[in-house]
Amino acid sequence: VRRIQGGAVNVHPTVRIEREAPGMALVDGDNGMGHVVMRFATDTAIEKARRAGVAWVGVRRSNHAGPASLYASMPLAHDMIGLYLAVGNANHLPAWGGLDMLLSTNPIAVAVPAHEEQSVVLDMATTVAAYGKVKTKAQRGELMPEGWMMDRSGKPLTDPKRADEGFLLPIGGYKGYGLALMFGLLAGTLNGAAMGRDVVDFNKDDTTPTNTGHAIVAIDLAAFGDVVAFKRRVDLLVRDLRASARMPGVERVRIPGEGSHQARADRSRNGIPIPAALQAALDKLAAELGIEPLTS
Amino acid sequence: VRRIQGGAVNVHPTVRIEREAPGMALVDGDNGMGHVVMRFATDTAIEKARRAGVAWVGVRRSNHAGPASLYASMPLAHDMIGLYLAVGNANHLPAWGGLDMLLSTNPIAVAVPAHEEQSVVLDMATTVAAYGKVKTKAQRGELMPEGWMMDRSGKPLTDPKRADEGFLLPIGGYKGYGLALMFGLLAGTLNGAAMGRDVVDFNKDDTTPTNTGHAIVAIDLAAFGDVVAFKRRVDLLVRDLRASARMPGVERVRIPGEGSHQARADRSRNGIPIPAALQAALDKLAAELGIEPLTS
Numbered sequence: 001v002r003r004i005q006g007g008a009v010n011v012h013p014t015v016r017i018e019r020e021a022p023g024m025a026l027v028d029g030d031n032g033m034g035h036v037v038m039r040f041a042t043d044t045a046i047e048k049a050r051r052a053g054v055a056w057v058g059v060r061r062s063n064h065a066g067p068a069s070l071y072a073s074m075p076l077a078h079d080m081i082g083l084y085l086a087v088g089n090a091n092h093l094p095a096w097g098g099l100d101m102l103l104s105t106n107p108i109a110v111a112v113p114a115h116e117e118q119s120v121v122l123d124m125a126t127t128v129a130a131y132g133k134v135k136t137k138a139q140r141g142e143l144m145p146e147g148w149m150m151d152r153s154g155k156p157l158t159d160p161k162r163a164d165e166g167f168l169l170p171i172g173g174y175k176g177y178g179l180a181l182m183f184g185l186l187a188g189t190l191n192g193a194a195m196g197r198d199v200v201d202f203n204k205d206d207t208t209p210t211n212t213g214h215a216i217v218a219i220d221l222a223a224f225g226d227v228v229a230f231k232r233r234v235d236l237l238v239r240d241l242r243a244s245a246r247m248p249g250v251e252r253v254r255i256p257g258e259g260s261h262q263a264r265a266d267r268s269r270n271g272i273p274i275p276a277a278l279q280a281a282l283d284k285l286a287a288e289l290g291i292e293p294l295t296s
Numbered sequence: 297v298r299r300i301q302g303g304a305v306n307v308h309p310t311v312r313i314e315r316e317a318p319g320m321a322l323v324d325g326d327n328g329m330g331h332v333v334m335r336f337a338t339d340t341a342i343e344k345a346r347r348a349g350v351a352w353v354g355v356r357r358s359n360h361a362g363p364a365s366l367y368a369s370m371p372l373a374h375d376m377i378g379l380y381l382a383v384g385n386a387n388h389l390p391a392w393g394g395l396d397m398l399l400s401t402n403p404i405a406v407a408v409p410a411h412e413e414q415s416v417v418l419d420m421a422t423t424v425a426a427y428g429k430v431k432t433k434a435q436r437g438e439l440m441p442e443g444w445m446m447d448r449s450g451k452p453l454t455d456p457k458r459a460d461e462g463f464l465l466p467i468g469g470y471k472g473y474g475l476a477l478m479f480g481l482l483a484g485t486l487n488g489a490a491m492g493r494d495v496v497d498f499n500k501d502d503t504t505p506t507n508t509g510h511a512i513v514a515i516d517l518a519a520f521g522d523v524v525a526f527k528r529r530v531d532l533l534v535r536d537l538r539a540s541a542r543m544p545g546v547e548r549v550r551i552p553g554e555g556s557h558q559a560r561a562d563r564s565r566n567g568i569p570i571p572a573a574l575q576a577a578l579d580k581l582a583a584e585l586g587i588e589p590l591t592s
Contacts, residue, residue: 021349021519023319053317054352056513058520081486098540098549102533110478112485120481122474154543172467178418178552181537182406185416189408189529190377190520196533217352223317224354224486233485237398237492241477244394247450253394256474 001285006206009033009063015040018060023052026191027059031209034065038214042074042082045218049080053223058191059214064089064202068109069123069260075218076113079227083217084109087188087195089202089210092131092168096177099152101167102196105130106183111257113221115231117238121257126180127168134160134168139277188213297581302502305329305359311336314356319348322487323355327505330361334510338370338378341514345376349519354487355510360385360498364405365419365556371514372409375523379513380405383484383491385498385506388427388464392473395448397463398492401426402479407553409517411527413534417553422476423464430456430464435573484509 003009013032017025025044029037041057048055065071065086072082088104095102105125112120125131129148137144138160146156149166157166170176188195193213200210221227244253267273274282279294286293299305309328313321321340325333337353344351361367361382368378384400391398401421408416421427425444433440434456442452445462453462466472484491489509496506517523540549563569570578575590582589 019519019521021347021516023345023348023352024350024515024519026520049319051317052319052348054320054350056319056350056352056515081482083482095537095540095549097543097546098537099543100536100540102536102540108475110482112478112481120477122478124468124471124474128468171471172420172424174550175420175467178420179404181416181552182408182418185408185530185533186377186379186406186515189526189533190515190517192521192526192529195529196536219320219352219482219486220317221486223315223320224322225315225488230486230488233488233491234481237481237485240396240398240492241391241394244391244396244398247393247395250393253391254470256477 002206008207025057029062031061034063037062038065038071042071042216045216046078049218049220054219056217060191060193062212068107069121071216072109072111076119079221081219082111085183085187085215087184087213091199096174103180106180114234117235118261126176134163140275187215298502304503321353325358327357330359333358334361334367338367338512341512342374345514345516350515352513356487356489358508364403365417367512368405368407372415375517377515378407381479381483381511383480383509387495392470399476402476410530413531414557422472423466430459436571483511
């Protein structure tokens with residue numbers, strides 16, 4: 001809302017295909033809300049994958065699009081696999097061994113359909129914790145576990161209110177740094193979108209377009225062989241993983257996406273729990289905008 | 297050599313395209329050496345990407361193909377980005393929290409060309425250490441650092457000769473497990489190649505075809521915009537990362553692939569250092585095969 005009011009986001013964008021070939025497209029988001037732009041881009045990827053088997057759609061001049069898994073999951077209904085990459089909207093990650101925060105938590109999401117089991121959906125930042133989780137900890141007034149962030153002297157940083165004084169840690173040290181860099185090159189630099197020093201911190205800036213980059217790949221299962229046979233192989237793998245012997249103290253082997261599938265079902269029935277600090281912020285915002293608050 | 301002598305590998309394969317669409321192909325490796333099969337698959341991806349902009353080639357009925365970066369790097373000479381995924385040839389990784397080793401260290405490699413700088417090349421296993429590194433430690437008679445492997449009770453395992461009694465640890469805990477699973481679904485299951493319980497341990501089995509799966513994606517820079525402009529953006533990013541302020545005690549911020557570029561140059565000049573145990577094994581093998589040993 002701040003960024004819309006500040007003029008940083010175009011609320012009436014003309015989203016369009018800027019370049020295309022049979023297996024790809026480059027989408028210009030015209031600085032629209034990321035959700036609108038990514039919906040267009042994902043529909044384009046799905047449509048092109050029907051003919052090309054696989055289609056890779058790059059996106060530039062977009063904005064933050066919400067959860068990565070949302071777009072990776074859209075191809076599922078078309079018997080396609082979805083793969084999504086993005087450049088984050090604030091640099092909280094230095095190169096491995098470095099201090100200048102030139103990288104974001106550039107996420108990856110992959111969604112693979114199953115036959116009788118639920119789809120397998122991975123959605124992860126390339127850092128130990130996504131920056132959104134740090135913000136949630138701050139909203140809840142909780143400390144972060146050690147290993148999420150470090151300060152500039154290399155000491156663990158656990159107070160989320162001091163997040164500005166440190167940086168996120170990549171998974172697997174230099175490996176997570178490498179993944180964040182490569183995903184950023186693929187989702188940002190390739191598309192002429194912001195990467196590195198050009199990334200705009202949308203937490204702090206209400207007026208500058210972010211030129212956010214994304215990539216969405218749709219893979220048509222039918223191009224590779226029998227669709228049901230594929231999905232049954234996924235079922236089998238999921239069941240083998242779930243039936244695995246477990247480490248002492250582990251109650252259940254989890255499949256990526258399982259928690260989200262459960263949360264979605266639970267919240268569809270019982271509503272969405274909202275922390276008090278977030279609710280207060282939303283009510284205040286509603287009052288400012290002259291719209292009905294959630295708690296009415 | 298053991299597996300060729302055991303009849304597990306077809307040394308005269310007919311590698312062919314089994315299915316195709318404008319943006320993809322599925323290659324049947326006819327159980328040939330992985331290097332031969334992947335060369336064919338990568339050439340196919342490059343050729344198709346010229347027309348389609350992006351091409352994704354899946355591979356089944358292949359074998360271990362050596363270093364992942366080799367195939368990711370082949371598109372570079374054609375002003376293309378390369379992305380490679382594979383299913384490993386031995387399951388050393390359980391699901392997160394599990395004990396049954398149903399997953400391999402499924403690697404990812406991505407290669408991105410620069411203009412004046414060297415190409416950026418990431419090549420990594422989804423585990424803290426690749427199993428090849430464990431074998432190298434054993435050859436050198438060295439211990440592994442804590443964090444590479446665990447035994448079945450959850451204790452650190454540092455003796456590489458006891459590798460059979462434990463398993464590799466994924467990067468970032470459940471995140472690395474998620475990556476190994478998704479890369480395996482994309483490189484293995486999608487192509488009808490081995491994944492999960494079907495993976496054959498090529499360290500222990502000399503007679504069974506592995507049905508190894510790979511995926512190689514070629515992304516033609518020209519489809520996305522001006523090629524030189526893209527490569528200059530990569531230069532700029534690489535230089536910004538390298539010029540970053542550094543953590544105390546860090547001599548240099550490294551770019552993925554930098555070590556390999558240096559090692560290649562050094563070894564082209566000065567030869568390839570070989571550990572004594574490996575040299576002895578190679579000499580013994582040469583004697584058994586009646587061919588000239590390396591040390592002649």
